[in-house]
Amino acid sequence: MVTSPSPRTPSRTPSRSTPGRSPLTGPLASEEEREQALRDYKVTIEYKHLKQHAPGGVYLVPSMDDLRHFYGVIFVRRGPFTNGIFKFQIRLPEQYNDVNQHPKITFSSYVYNPHVDEKNGELDVTAAYPRWDPHRHYLVTALTYLKKIFYVKHFGEDAKANIEAKELCESDPEAYRQKVDHCVRESQKEVFVNDPGCTARFTEESIHHQVLRDLLKRQISDPSQVNKQVVVNIIDKASKV
Numbered sequence: 001m002v003t004s005p006s007p008r009t010p011s012r013t014p015s016r017s018t019p020g021r022s023p024l025t026g027p028l029a030s031e032e033e034r035e036q037a038l039r040d041y042k043v044t045i046e047y048k049h050l051k052q053h054a055p056g057g058v059y060l061v062p063s064m065d066d067l068r069h070f071y072g073v074i075f076v077r078r079g080p081f082t083n084g085i086f087k088f089q090i091r092l093p094e095q096y097n098d099v100n101q102h103p104k105i106t107f108s109s110y111v112y113n114p115h116v117d118e119k120n121g122e123l124d125v126t127a128a129y130p131r132w133d134p135h136r137h138y139l140v141t142a143l144t145y146l147k148k149i150f151y152v153k154h155f156g157e158d159a160k161a162n163i164e165a166k167e168l169c170e171s172d173p174e175a176y177r178q179k180v181d182h183c184v185r186e187s188q189k190e191v192f193v194n195d196p197g198c199t200a201r202f203t204e205e206s207i208h209h210q211v212l213r214d215l216l217k218r219q220i221s222d223p224s225q226v227n228k229q230v231v232v233n234i235i236d237k238a239s240k241v
Contacts, residue, residue: 039098042097063199071198073088074150086109087108089106098134100131106120109183109190110186112180123146
């Protein structure tokens with residue numbers, strides 16, 4: 001089970017402005033503070049946009065203490081990495097929403113892919129977007145690219161983060177497939193290993209989950225009719241038996 005805090009817009013990091021006034025509108029706010037406040041605001045807007053437009057199978061949750069730090073996971077449903085569950089983190093630079101301020105995406109899970117540095121797990125975002133344009137490129141842009149690398153079967157010149165993986169894919173596809181299968185299995189084995197402070201946490205199923213699942217299966221014939229109140233009523237009724 002993957003859990004996260006209640007959906008919310010990430011809270012702002014502590015402002016550098018004087019307490020008690022808005023850094024965006026206060027009469028004494030510096031131009032630098034106003035520009036930074038605007039960047040902060042744009043990050044929250046981008047995250048809200050993701051709630052409806054995130055690529056399928058990709059989930060992103062903000063950290064509890066940093067506006068520009070996110071924890072994510074991708075569930076790969078088809079292609080060479082089928083059934084992989086790969087965790088990652090996104091860190092945005094302080095000047096994000098300026099030109100060439102690329103998001104930094106690092107996989108916590110081991111990923112054997114020509115677009116990912118095998119040593120530090122970093123996705124090579126600059127290969128796909130040499131010039132990051134804040135008027136055209138957003139968090140959803142980076143997440144769409146992240147998803148794409150797991151479905152590519154033939155790699156071009158931009159796949160240079162792991163040259164060994166690219167060359168192996170071209171020279172010995174079967175050996176490459178074995179390495180990919182290995183990293184998929186590793187991602188599944190480590191699914192319950194959560195990074196410190198991670199807000200997208202996986203927890204092992206407990207007896208309570210098993211009982212609830214069995215109860216719902218017996219009581220609900222049409223899953224499309226399930227809602228929160230239906231589940232609460234079933235639990236309440238069962239508790240009185």
